[in-house]
Amino acid sequence: MATVMSNKKVADGIGLLEVESSQGGKPGQFYMLRAWDQYPLLSRPISIFDVTEDRILFLYQIVGEGTRRFYELRPGDDLQIEGPFGNGFPEVKGSLALVGGGIGIAPLYYMAKKVTDADVYLGFSKEAYLTEEFRNVSKELHIRVGGTVLEQIDFKDYGTVIACGPHGMLKAVQQMQEVIGQPNHVYVSLENRMACGIGACLVCSVKCKDGRKKACTDGPVFPVEEVVFND
Numbered sequence: 001m002a003t004v005m006s007n008k009k010v011a012d013g014i015g016l017l018e019v020e021s022s023q024g025g026k027p028g029q030f031y032m033l034r035a036w037d038q039y040p041l042l043s044r045p046i047s048i049f050d051v052t053e054d055r056i057l058f059l060y061q062i063v064g065e066g067t068r069r070f071y072e073l074r075p076g077d078d079l080q081i082e083g084p085f086g087n088g089f090p091e092v093k094g095s096l097a098l099v100g101g102g103i104g105i106a107p108l109y110y111m112a113k114k115v116t117d118a119d120v121y122l123g124f125s126k127e128a129y130l131t132e133e134f135r136n137v138s139k140e141l142h143i144r145v146g147g148t149v150l151e152q153i154d155f156k157d158y159g160t161v162i163a164c165g166p167h168g169m170l171k172a173v174q175q176m177q178e179v180i181g182q183p184n185h186v187y188v189s190l191e192n193r194m195a196c197g198i199g200a201c202l203v204c205s206v207k208c209k210d211g212r213k214k215a216c217t218d219g220p221v222f223p224v225e226e227v228v229f230n231d
């Protein structure tokens with residue numbers, strides 16, 4: 001159990017939750033969060049936004065009952081957190097681009113903070129948020145509101161590209177990577193539905209070129225050329 005230290009609105013329907021914990025984690029890993037006893041049934045997977053010595057921060061978008069309950073949390077409330085889970089982001093080779101669409105920006109801040117020299121590309125549908133925070137940890141920060149941020153990046157300029165965002169954006173990332181053809185260069189972080197978070201239920205199954213994998217334990221980060229995206 002962790003104690004909520006703060007829970008701030010950073011944009012319409014977007015909250016930043018800070019909890020007291022020294023469990024830490026690597027960039028790209030996630031926690032299973034639960035702010036209720038029985039309903040909803042399952043804990044919800046949320047990426048690590050940032051870690052300090054005694055704090056973990058989570059950036060979340062309200063989409064349903066679970067995330068709405070997170071929004072209602074107040075300082076001093078208890079929150080059940082289990083983790084960190086998942087493989088996290090890979091070792092970076094050469095220059096790094098971090099590409100986030102919508103709430104897919106959530107796992108990128110901690111990575112940018114750790115590596116310090118990443119170019120960061122953030123795409124928002126309506127309203128940009130946390131831009132100063134990202135600017136402070138990026139070599140170059142590129143923001144796009146509306147349209148696709150992918151138009152602003154040339155994958156050939158980077159040794160490693162890491163992307164997180166909606167399904168359509170990640171599929172477009174795969175098409176861009178196919179033009180380059182260099183394996184293990186572009187990675188995507190998948191946000192499949194999850195139930196257990198520890199490899200026991202198969203709810204998070206990902207179709208890959210060499211069979212099915214589990215987003216929670218084999219991922220959530222995969223080389224983009226491995227993933228078979230549905231239409």
Ligand SMILES: Cc1cc2nc3c(=O)[nH]c(=O)nc-3n(C[C@H](O)[C@H](O)[C@H](O)COP(=O)(O)OP(=O)(O)OC[C@H]3O[C@@H](n4cnc5c(N)ncnc54)[C@H](O)[C@@H]3O)c2cc1C
Binds near residue numbers: 106
């Ligand atoms: C590894 C991982 C990391 C994640 N990190 C974050 C994060 O940092 N911040 C954040 O806001 N969200 C993140 N998510 C997504 C988050 O887990 C879901 O939005 C959340 O579980 C929804 O719970 P809910 O009870 O609010 O909504 P529900 O009532 O469960 O669902 C409401 C609506 O959202 C849709 N939905 C639910 N989960 C997902 C999903 N995973 N992908 C697409 N649509 C979904 C449902 O189909 C439904 O239409 C992550 C997911 C994974 C797997």
Ligand code: FES
Binds near residue numbers: 195199200202214
């Ligand atoms: S969420 Fe249960 S196996 Fe991945």
